[in-house]
Structure formats: structure tokens, C-alpha cells
Amino acid sequence: MPNSERGSKASDEELMEAYVNGDDAAFRALFERYAPILLRLTRRHLRNDELAEEIVQQTFFRLHGARNDFRPGSKLRPWIMTIAMNLVREHWRRTKRRKMTSIEVDTQAAPEADLMPLELRQRSELLHVALEKLPTSQREVVELHWFQERPYAEVAQIIGTSEGAVRVRAHRAYATLKQLLVLEIRGDE
């Protein structure tokens, strides 16, 4: 397929520049490249498929609206990640304010849980619970540093803080996660 072929060869920035110049196929290529990454990111944060998809849609919608701000030489990945993280934060803020307990109930079910083997499902559930116990600021860092494999400098750029602060948050988050997982496993036994 020409789109896939082109999408696999061109860099993010080339695709974005093509899209800014009116090439719709480049937008599709960017979507195919980033939507799965963003879905994983949002689902880990929200644990709700519908919400995660809505946030991914909003991320691309905002990317479309902001396309004329893209300058040659800029990196696209931090752009997309920042938009998505801003939306996730905004969601949490609104949810907290409105005390939407119904959503909290919905999020108890892990996505695709039935498709996983029982042991993996339990392990995944424990880790999800541990991640949810982290403060949002630390969870964001784990998400970007571990799951998205971004260096500290880029994580700092995405969440709008200093590299030092990111390092501290990551250190605390990994330490807390280890502690929580040990406690969860003991409790499970």
C-alpha cells in the first residue's frame, strides 16, 4: 500500500511538513504511526477504552488545529506527547471536580482482560493498581520515561519542568513501584 510504504520511510517531521502543505495522506501515515502508541499511553492512564480513544481523537484533532505552528527543524514526537498528556491531565482535573464515580467504577475493568491468560491478567492488574497509586506527576514520568522510552530531557520538555525534577520523580516512582509490588504480591498470597 503506497501510504504504508511512504509512512514507513518518511520521518515524523517530513510527514508533518507534508501535512502542513496540504497532503492528507501524510496525516493518515502519522495517525497509523502514533495512534497505537497514544492508545497504549491513554489506556494505561485511564483504564477505559472509550475515554482513551476519545483522548487519542482529541490529540489528533488538536494536532490538526496546531499544524500551522509546526516549524521545520522541530521534533514532532514531543508535540504529540505534550498534547496527549495535557488532555489526560485535563480529564483527571474535570473528573476529580465532578466526582464522576461512575467512571471510577468503569475503570475497574482492565481492557481486554478476558483475552489474557489468568496469571498475566492478575499480574497486569497488580501493576495497574500499583501505577494508579503513584501521584499523577510521577505516573506521567514513568509513562514517558519507561513506556515511551523518552530521555529525561525530552520528558522534562513534554511535562514542562526541569530535567532534575524529572530525575527525582522517576527515582521516587520506581522505588515506590517496587515497594508497592512487593506489598501487593504478599497481600495476594
Add this chain to the structure above:
Amino acid sequence: MTSVNNRPEDDLAERLRELDVADVDARSERMEHLFTGIKAECQKSDRTVAGFLRSRSTMARRLIVLGVFSALAITGWYLFPIVGDHARTIQWTTSLVTFCVLLLAAMIMVTRPVHLPELPRWQSVCLVCVALGATVLAAFWPYPAAQAATHGHDGSVMAGACMGVGILLGVPVYALLRLVDRGNAFGSLVAAAAAGLAGNFVLKAHCSVPGTSHELLGHASVAVLFVLGLGLVHRWMPSH
């Protein structure tokens, strides 16, 4: 691959890797459905005035807002009589300059690009509080009472008229800022404060009714009403 330093490489790493694998779900029909939805939303947005304005570059959006503000200010300044020379005190000038600076700050906040990390909430709240404070403070530097006899206005009666004019003038400012806002958190609240500031700027420049009570009831109330009315109501309504 980007170099990533200090990632945990032990049993925690193994668990995190499992979670990453467990969460992969990129079925093509679901993705196609998602993409169709996004394309439809983008196309729908492109056909609207708001969509057109929001998709301009940040520099262009700021210039549009500044252009409209300047056009309104210059038209108003020359079409309607401003306060007499005797009332153009240092305090009067300071009030107008403060309103302008705060209006500019609000415009910069509202037009902030969405690909940058959002500003801490306290900054937006702080701007709104300072804006409200400035309008209240300006009311304590009213039009000189010595000139009251020459006008014969009843301050409290005229307060209603001033409030109406101020609100009327603030609405287009609020609308314009909402039109160029790409969805910043607290954007509506900041735009409401800006609308109140714009109303106060015009009233301060043109209104010659003396008295602090008049300015509190007729001028400062405009900003308060905008923030409480438009800003908070809009903020608490469910988002699209």
C-alpha cells in the same frame, strides 16, 4: 533508538514490559473507525470560523487579536469623548495602562499553543484575581468629585448604564478570545477576565460620573459578572 538512562533493569523492568505487551491493541477496523471520526471532526471544524481562526499559527492568532483590540480602542477613543484634561491624572493613566498590560497577558495565555505544556493553574487563577483586584482598585481612584456639579449625574443610577455598556463591550472581546482559543485549560475564565478588563478600560477612559460607589457598582462589577457568569458557568459545563 534514543538513549534512555537510568531505566530500572530488574524484576520491576520485567513487570513493566509485561504490562506494555498486555496493553497492545491496535486492531485495524477499530483504528480505521477512529481515523474516520478524526477526519470528519477536522473537516467539520475547518468549515467554521472558529476552526479557521484556531488553525492559524500562534503568531497570526495573536496579531488578529491585537489588531481587533487596537481597532476597537482607536475607534472608541476618537468617536466618543474621553474624560476631560482635569481628570487625566496619574492614577487614571496608571489604571488604563494596567488594564492594557493585563489584557495583553490574558491574550497571550489564551492563545498559548497546545503543543506546549499547559501553564500551572495558579498562573491563570492569579491573573484572574489580579484583573478583578485591578478593577476594584481603580474604582478607588474615581473621576474627581469636584467636577460632579458640572454633570449632575446620579452615580448609582448611572451605574446600571455603565454596567450595561461595559458588558456590551466585553462580549465581543470574550467571543474573539474564545474563537482563537485552541482549548487551553482555564481559557474561558481568563477570556472572561479579559472581557471585564476591556469593559473597564473603556468605561475608565470615557465615563465622567464621579464617585467610588459608582465605579464599584458600574465598572468593577462588569469584571466580576464576566468572571462569575461566563467564565465559571462555561468552565463547569460539560466539555465537547
